[in-house]
Amino acid sequence: MTSIPVIETKDLSKSYGHVEAVRSLNFSVKPHQITAFLGLNGAGKSTTIRMLLGMIRPNSGHGFVLGHRIDDAHESVSLRRKVAYVSENKQLYDYMTVEQIIRFTRPFYPDWSRAREQVLLGAYELPPNRRIRSLSKGMRTKLALLLALARKPELLILDEPSEGLDPIGIELMLTSLVEQNSEGTTVFFSSHQIPEVERVADHICLLHRGSLVLDASLDDIRQSYRQIDLVFPSPPDESDIRLAGVESIRASGRQMSVLVSRNAEMLIERAHALHASSVEVSPIGLREIFLQTVKGC
Amino acid sequence: MTSTIILLYVYTSTVIPMLFKLNQSAGQPLYLQLMQQIRHAVESGALQHGDQLPGIRTLAEELVISPTTVAKAYSELEHDGLLELRQGSGAFISVKRRAQGEMQRVHQAGRQVRRLINELRESGIQENEIRRIFEAELLYPAEVLSKR
Numbered sequence: 001m002t003s004i005p006v007i008e009t010k011d012l013s014k015s016y017g018h019v020e021a022v023r024s025l026n027f028s029v030k031p032h033q034i035t036a037f038l039g040l041n042g043a044g045k046s047t048t049i050r051m052l053l054g055m056i057r058p059n060s061g062h063g064f065v066l067g068h069r070i071d072d073a074h075e076s077v078s079l080r081r082k083v084a085y086v087s088e089n090k091q092l093y094d095y096m097t098v099e100q101i102i103r104f105t106r107p108f109y110p111d112w113s114r115a116r117e118q119v120l121l122g123a124y125e126l127p128p129n130r131r132i133r134s135l136s137k138g139m140r141t142k143l144a145l146l147l148a149l150a151r152k153p154e155l156l157i158l159d160e161p162s163e164g165l166d167p168i169g170i171e172l173m174l175t176s177l178v179e180q181n182s183e184g185t186t187v188f189f190s191s192h193q194i195p196e197v198e199r200v201a202d203h204i205c206l207l208h209r210g211s212l213v214l215d216a217s218l219d220d221i222r223q224s225y226r227q228i229d230l231v232f233p234s235p236p237d238e239s240d241i242r243l244a245g246v247e248s249i250r251a252s253g254r255q256m257s258v259l260v261s262r263n264a265e266m267l268i269e270r271a272h273a274l275h276a277s278s279v280e281v282s283p284i285g286l287r288e289i290f291l292q293t294v295k296g297c
Numbered sequence: 298m299t300s301t302i303i304l305l306y307v308y309t310s311t312v313i314p315m316l317f318k319l320n321q322s323a324g325q326p327l328y329l330q331l332m333q334q335i336r337h338a339v340e341s342g343a344l345q346h347g348d349q350l351p352g353i354r355t356l357a358e359e360l361v362i363s364p365t366t367v368a369k370a371y372s373e374l375e376h377d378g379l380l381e382l383r384q385g386s387g388a389f390i391s392v393k394r395r396a397q398g399e400m401q402r403v404h405q406a407g408r409q410v411r412r413l414i415n416e417l418r419e420s421g422i423q424e425n426e427i428r429r430i431f432e433a434e435l436l437y438p439a440e441v442l443s444k445r
Contacts, residue, residue, distance in 0.1 A: 034363045174361050182354040182364040198321045202363045219326035226324065226436065268437070281436040283324020 004067075006031045006155055006186045007052060012061035014047050021047040023210040024061065029188050029203075034181050036197040037190040038214075039207035040294060045190040046088055048207070049159050053085055066154060081109075084153035088160050090144040092132050098143060099128040102150075109151045117150040123172060137164035145173060149180055156180060158189040162196055174200050194287045204286070208294050216261075218286075225289060226264045230256040230271050231278040240274060243267055248292045259284065259292055317360060324436060327362055331370035339379060339390060340400050350380070350388040 005028035012025040022044040029035045039045045050056045052065050054076035066082050068075040093101060102121075106112050121128065124142040135143065141164050148156060156177075162170045177200060181187050191197050197204065204221070206214035230241075232254050241249055241256065245263035249256060260267055264281060271279050319330055338344040350356070353371060357364040371388055374380035381391045392400075417427050 033365055171361065175358055178357050178361055178364060179354075182357055195321075199361055200363055202365050219328065222324055222326045280433055282433070283322060283436065285322040 003030065005029055005064075007063070007065050007188060009048075009052075009063040010061055012048070012051060012063050013059050014044075014051060014056065015059055020210050022051070022058075025207075025210070025212055027205050027212050027215055029186065029205075031186050032181070032184060033202040034177065034187040034189075034200050035203040035205060036201035037188060037205050037207065038192065038194075038197060038290065039190070040192060043207045044210040045207055046159055047210075049085075049157055049190060053083065053157065054079060082153060083155045083157060084148035084151050086141075086144045086148050086156075086158040086161055088163065090140045092140065092144065092147075094133040095131065097129050097131050098126050098135075101132060101143070102147070105147050106150075111152045113150055113152055116152070117146065120146045120149060120176070138166060138169050141165055142169065142172070145176060149176055152183070153185055155186045155188065158187075160191060161189055162191065162193055170196060194285075194290060198286050206290065206293060213293050214289070221286065221289065222283070224260075224262045224264070225284050226260050227282050227284045227288070228258045228260060228264060228267055228271070229278070229280045229282070230258065230276045232256065232274065232276050236274045241267070241270065243270060247289075259289070319360065319362065326366075328366045328369040328373070331367065332374055335370070335374060336379060339392060340403050344390050346390055346392040348390045350390065352387050 007027075007029035009025050009027055012022060013020070014022040025044075025048060037045050037048070047056070051058050052063060052070055054070050054073070057071055063070040065079055068079040070076070070079070093104075096104065098121075102117060106114075106117075124139075124146060126139060126143055126146065132140065132143070141161065145158075145161065148158075158177075161173055161177075165173060174196060177187050177189070198218070201218055203217050204214060205212060235251060235254055235256065238249055238251065241258060243263060243266050245260045246267065247259045247261050249258050251257075258267060268279055268281070317331065317334055319327055321327075323330065335344065335350070344350075350371075351359065353364055353367045357367045360367075371380060371382060375382050375388075378393055379391060381389045383389065414427060418424070
């Protein structure tokens with residue numbers, strides 16, 4: 001198994017007029033993993049994805065996808081052959097039927113799997129003769145997914161894939177991602193839906209206002225991120241508590257609630273040294289980390 | 298707190314319905330939760346020597362979790378000698394004599410915990426308070442405990 005990153009960016013930036021959509025972004029995606037690209041609406045997720053695919057050009061910085069430069073028009077062609085992309089708005093030819101667009105798309109990709117196509121057509125309950133124009137939002141998403149998955153790509157990039165899907169549709173989509181990943185495809189998907197990210201992702205990249213604010217594996221998050229609730233007879237100065245690994249502190253009267261990303265043991269020792277009358281450690285979910293990180297920025 | 302309960306059927310002659318309960322907010326990586334549950338199934342006798350577990354891919358799809366998570370749990374269990382991974386044919390439970398010694402230690406630990414809980418109950422401490430104390434103590438990092 002190679003460990004050369006499938007996606008890598010160096011100081012990638014993009015502005016629209018005075019608005020800095022992506023600021024000096026440095027991140028990488030490991031092969032064969034499922035990486036979630038989290039962030040609020042407007043955080044810069046779609047802009048980043050569109051830069052990675054060579055659809056828009058960065059103002060500065062570099063990026064590589066499967067070893068290809070993202071800002072080189074020639075490399076962009078071979079890159080798009082290896083990468084399947086499901087866009088946010090799932091734009092498809094409206095006048096075609098489901099069957100027609102599948103037949104139209106198929107010859108572009110030598111690795112296209114007819115078997116996979118048929119399995120997904122059945123699983124997603126897509127009506128072959130229906131025109132795309134008259135499909136519901138959820139069905140369009142499923143069709144876009146089918147067109148991406150039947151290609152058996154090296155890398156699958158999805159922009160908000162669960163948008164417009166009902167709970168069963170989300171379950172089907174997640175199962176498809178897992179299936180695809182177990183065949184060796186690296187998966188990179190953007191989302192603001194914590195529960196789905198929490199279930200399938202190996203790694204999280206959290207984008208806020210165009211900057212990367214969290215880059216961690218979910219195993220590390222579950223293992224090392226803790227909320228430590230402290231009670232002090234007389235509250236100490238926040239600077240006494242702000243050790244390495246402390247991400248945020250909320251104080252209220254004699255109580256203090258601290259979010260740490262590592263070094264929980266050091267903080268506990270410090271709390272005892274500061275005569276804390278109660279020290280409680282609890283795990284912290286991705287939702288709280290997401291909210292506190294985004295609020296603290 | 299969200300947890301997923303999925304009934305899993307193992308598709309072999311030794312068909313064993315296996316119940317996995319993954320808790321997304323337990324403060325513990327999912328691969329460790331899987332490992333513990335498989336280990337517990339062996340300790341309780343639900344899984345026995347030679348029983349087959351589903352392949353990495355099948356289990357990942359059933360539980361809708363990353364295949365990397367299942368692969369990590371399986372390979373750690375293999376390293377511990379509790380699982381034997383055979384190329385192409387899946388994962389088999391392997392209970393060696395050393396592992397049986399381990400099982401006895403776990404049974405012993407179970408008895409100790411039961412005694413302690415009984416004592417605490419008799420001293421009038423509420424059950425939910427006992428649970429809270431246990432959970433809080435387990436989350437206490439080991440480094441601090443050894444210095445206490």
